[in-house]
Amino acid sequence: MEDFIAGLVAQLDSGAMDRRQFCETVALAAMVYAAGEEAANAAPAQGFKPIAINHISYACGDYRKARDFYSSLLGMAPAPNADNGRETRLMFGPPAGQGGSFLIPRNGSIVPRAKAVVDHICYTIPNWNENEVVATLKAHGLEPTGRPGSLHVYDPFDYDVQIANAVEENAFRR
Amino acid sequence: MEAFVASKVDDYRAGRITRRQLIETLTVAAATAYTAPGATAAPALPGLKVALVNHISYTCPNFKQAADWYSKMFNLEQVGATQNDVVLPFGQKGERPFGVTANDVPMTHLIIRTRDLNARPQNGGPPRRQPKALVNHVAYTIADWDQNRVRAELARMGYRNPEVDTPYSFHVVDVNGYDVQISGIAMTALNVGG
Numbered sequence: 001m002e003d004f005i006a007g008l009v010a011q012l013d014s015g016a017m018d019r020r021q022f023c024e025t026v027a028l029a030a031m032v033y034a035a036g037e038e039a040a041n042a043a044p045a046q047g048f049k050p051i052a053i054n055h056i057s058y059a060c061g062d063y064r065k066a067r068d069f070y071s072s073l074l075g076m077a078p079a080p081n082a083d084n085g086r087e088t089r090l091m092f093g094p095p096a097g098q099g100g101s102f103l104i105p106r107n108g109s110i111v112p113r114a115k116a117v118v119d120h121i122c123y124t125i126p127n128w129n130e131n132e133v134v135a136t137l138k139a140h141g142l143e144p145t146g147r148p149g150s151l152h153v154y155d156p157f158d159y160d161v162q163i164a165n166a167v168e169e170n171a172f173r174r
Numbered sequence: 175m176e177a178f179v180a181s182k183v184d185d186y187r188a189g190r191i192t193r194r195q196l197i198e199t200l201t202v203a204a205a206t207a208y209t210a211p212g213a214t215a216a217p218a219l220p221g222l223k224v225a226l227v228n229h230i231s232y233t234c235p236n237f238k239q240a241a242d243w244y245s246k247m248f249n250l251e252q253v254g255a256t257q258n259d260v261v262l263p264f265g266q267k268g269e270r271p272f273g274v275t276a277n278d279v280p281m282t283h284l285i286i287r288t289r290d291l292n293a294r295p296q297n298g299g300p301p302r303r304q305p306k307a308l309v310n311h312v313a314y315t316i317a318d319w320d321q322n323r324v325r326a327e328l329a330r331m332g333y334r335n336p337e338v339d340t341p342y343s344f345h346v347v348d349v350n351g352y353d354v355q356i357s358g359i360a361m362t363a364l365n366v367g368g
Contacts, residue, residue, distance in 0.1 A: 060307035171262075
């Protein structure tokens with residue numbers, strides 16, 4: 001880490017990096033350091049090792065409606081200065097740079113260009129309390145379907161959103 | 175952290191601290207800033223609080239072909255296969271998701287399927303609504319990001335000219351023409367790209 005920062009200071013001194021870039025890079029390095037070198041250096045011999053969903057790009061007719069829905073219902077946090085009037089970034093999960101994810105609601109075409117479609121995304125809610133979850137959904141005017149511990153609702157664009165706990169939705173449940 | 179770094183840069187440029195002191199101070203700060211207990215605790219928000227993506231449901235004409243593509247690209251095992259779908263977890267059973275400390279947050283996984291999204295549900299419920307939104311790409315954070323190494327590995331897998339998004343990511347298309355972004359952990363909501 002010290003060698004890395006010394007290199008950055010040298011770039012700062014030489015003008016190869018401005019003050020803002022320097023500050024951002026050091027701050028980001030601190031996050032990555034905290035995330036653990038072991039996991040960050042676990043690349044396989046071939047292909048890649050995914051450690052998280054980085055982000056989901058969500059196109060719709062009015063990103064503001066999606067932004068408000070996902071932030072108010074699911075607690076996703078708007079990234080500072082990310083909202084440019086056409087799209088924004090909503091953070092969730094671990095902190096940024098430590099395995100955190102983000103959703104990008106954006107104005108854009110909804111015509112699929114691929115033969116595949118991501119037809120829904122399921123989000124894990126920890127400390128699941130069925131009554132509280134259902135009450136929260138209904139307070140937002142939603143009518144959940146599904147089964148206890150695994151519920152579906154539609155967002156403002158009729159996109160299927162699933163929320164679940166670790167028991168009802170995990171990769172090894174079958 | 176960023177404000178702290180900025181203040182130290184100002185001190186350095188004003189001659190209040192030496193270059194050596196700047197390096198030592200930032201080294202200690204960077205190594206400890208995000209490891210203090212509670213340093214990363216998020217404030218409570220109303221409503222629910224998402225911990226992680228549980229799974230992504232990917233529907234396509236030939237789920238076996240797509241699953242093989244994702245298995246090869248991301249070294250993912252295939253578990254729980256049925257006639258119509260298969261599950262690809264991001265790790266082994268019992269592993270905890272990266273960056274997560276809670277015990278009740280399972281590993282993110284893909285469910286790759288072949289099914290008719292317009293079919294009526296078997297339980298007699300209403301048909302699925304037609305979404306007026308589209309998830310037009312998904313980005314995956316991979317371990318050990320190194321732009322040159324990733325570029326070389328993509329070339330070895332037949333992607334000789336992947337679209338460069340930022341210094342921390344490339345775009346390719348999967349076997350169904352779906353946009354897949356491959357990113358380093360340094361690509362976050364706090365910097366650019368997407």
